[in-house]
Amino acid sequence: MKTSTLISTVLALIATLSAAAATPGQPVALITGANRGIGLALSTVLAEQGWRVLATCRDPEHADELKALAVRHPAVALERLDVTDTAALDALAAKYRGQPIDLLINNAGILGDPQAQQLGNFDQKTFEDVMRVNTYAPLRVSQAFLDNLAASRQKKIVTLTSRAGSLAAAVEAHDNYFYRMSKAASNMSMRLLQNEVRARGVIVALISPGPVDTQMNREWRHGAPPPASLLAPLQSATAVVKLIGLLTPEMAAHALNYDGEELPW
Numbered sequence: 001m002k003t004s005t006l007i008s009t010v011l012a013l014i015a016t017l018s019a020a021a022a023t024p025g026q027p028v029a030l031i032t033g034a035n036r037g038i039g040l041a042l043s044t045v046l047a048e049q050g051w052r053v054l055a056t057c058r059d060p061e062h063a064d065e066l067k068a069l070a071v072r073h074p075a076v077a078l079e080r081l082d083v084t085d086t087a088a089l090d091a092l093a094a095k096y097r098g099q100p101i102d103l104l105i106n107n108a109g110i111l112g113d114p115q116a117q118q119l120g121n122f123d124q125k126t127f128e129d130v131m132r133v134n135t136y137a138p139l140r141v142s143q144a145f146l147d148n149l150a151a152s153r154q155k156k157i158v159t160l161t162s163r164a165g166s167l168a169a170a171v172e173a174h175d176n177y178f179y180r181m182s183k184a185a186s187n188m189s190m191r192l193l194q195n196e197v198r199a200r201g202v203i204v205a206l207i208s209p210g211p212v213d214t215q216m217n218r219e220w221r222h223g224a225p226p227p228a229s230l231l232a233p234l235q236s237a238t239a240v241v242k243l244i245g246l247l248t249p250e251m252a253a254h255a256l257n258y259d260g261e262e263l264p265w
């Protein structure tokens with residue numbers, strides 16, 4: 001085994017072993033797609049604010065930045081989760097059964113190949129993949145951890161939405177059909193979920209992180225130069241976490257921009 005691989009394995013082991021249960025009063029967040037981009041930034045901001053973070057990702061062994069975060073903040077626990085793997089999801093939910101989770105952030109998402117979602121090129125497999133990750137998974141993950149959320153103090157489900165999913169904002173758009181559709185459908189699914197879990201005191205929020213400098217955003221731009229309005233992941237995550245702290249039942253199931261502005265449907 002190479003030295004770098006050995007060090008990385010030992011760090012992962014330390015991160016797993018040191019992931020003790022939350023201390024009394026410590027809020028707990030579960031985040032999907034926590035290994036890079038906005039998910040990593042959200043995990044970082046929450047960990048720095050003293051949260052216990054159940055940071056889930058598809059490949060913890062290679063999540064070097066997340067592992068480094070867990071070494072800096074022992075209250076960060078790495079968990080393996082492909083959000084489309086329902087057996088793995090249910091196994092993870094069983095592992096945490098009975099433990100309150102204050103905040104679930106449905107962050108994991110894919111853009112899908114832009115070429116495969118253009119008129120003349122529509123590809124069914126790409127459509128199914130995008131809908132499975134961006135629309136079905138947030139709903140299914142929310143279902144899996146609903147009892148943990150209802151048993152917590154803060155009781156918040158946050159699903160990352162996008163201006164790209166807004167009908168009103170898409171007046172002239174003709175790109176990334178599947179991604180845009182997946183976010184619009186996800187908005188609807190979260191509104192329905194909100195109606196159903198309101199009685200349990202759970203707030204379901206839709207928050208757009210804004211235009212953020214991540215791999216997904218680079219794929220969207222096809223290598224075009226980044227616009228000046230692009231946010232750094234930590235900048236966006238700091239604003240999103242602040243907004244999460246301000247959420248009220250009245251703000252539930254409205255699509256909100258990271259700065260609190262309401263996005264048009």
Ligand SMILES: NC(=O)c1ccc[n+]([C@@H]2O[C@H](COP(=O)([O-])OP(=O)(O)OC[C@H]3O[C@@H](n4cnc5c(N)ncnc54)[C@H](OP(=O)(O)O)[C@@H]3O)[C@@H](O)[C@H]2O)c1
Pocket residue numbers: 032033034035036037038039057058059081082083084106107108109110133160161162163208209210211212213214215216217
């Ligand atoms: N960036 C923006 O400008 C922007 C704007 C509006 C909304 N958003 C939303 O913000 C969220 C995060 O996007 P991002 O920009 O941070 O994208 P990103 O850098 O491409 O990261 C996507 C994350 O999702 C994970 N993921 C993808 N498929 C997964 C699966 N099946 N199971 C578990 N994790 C999976 C990826 O994990 P792997 O490393 O394993 O692939 C990665 O951690 C998405 O929901 C996106 O739609 C982003």
